Amino acid sequence: MGEVRLERWSAADGPLSEKRMMRLLELEGYDVIVYTYRPGTVFPEHEHARDKCDGVLSGILKITVGETPFEPGPGDRLYLPAGTRHAAEVRGNETVVSLDGTLWR
Numbered sequence: 001m002g003e004v005r006l007e008r009w010s011a012a013d014g015p016l017s018e019k020r021m022m023r024l025l026e027l028e029g030y031d032v033i034v035y036t037y038r039p040g041t042v043f044p045e046h047e048h049a050r051d052k053c054d055g056v057l058s059g060i061l062k063i064t065v066g067e068t069p070f071e072p073g074p075g076d077r078l079y080l081p082a083g084t085r086h087a088a089e090v091r092g093n094e095t096v097v098s099l100d101g102t103l104w105r
Contacts, residue, residue, distance in 0.1 A: 002051070002081040004065050009075025016075045021055045021099055025077070029054075030101030037061070043088040051103035052080045054088075059096030063088045083088040 009016050013024060018034065025032050030053055037059075052090060055077040063070045063078055065086045072078045080086060090096050 002079075004068075004070070004081065005079045006072060006086060007077045007079070008057050009077075011085065016057070018057055018097075021075075021077075025053060025055060025099060025101045028101075029105065030103055031047050032099050032101045033101050035098050035100050036088050037049070037098065038095045039090050039094075039095065041090045042055075045085055045087040047079070048102075049082055051082050053099075053101035053103075054078045054080070055101065056101035057097040057099065059094040060091040060098045061088055061098060062091045 010031055014020055022032050054063065054072065054073045056073055060071050060073045063086055065084060070078050071091060
């Protein structure tokens, strides 16, 4: 199993946009779906059978892996290897727009 990792948007990738982040994830091999989550949205602990990447375009999505919290905000991408147990919730009062990437290899 790989490592959970958080990556920040690079200025070299140009201004943050849905199109640019989606292209970056697709070039990495991910199939991407856009989701919006309202404030108060909570996902109980779960896991995925495939490697996942959550790319945040707006808002803050707190993702907890074991005892370790990650709070990706605009431009951040959190990579979760298949089988990683995690929970998630929207932080604050802003709707989260997220690019949900699944690696189907």
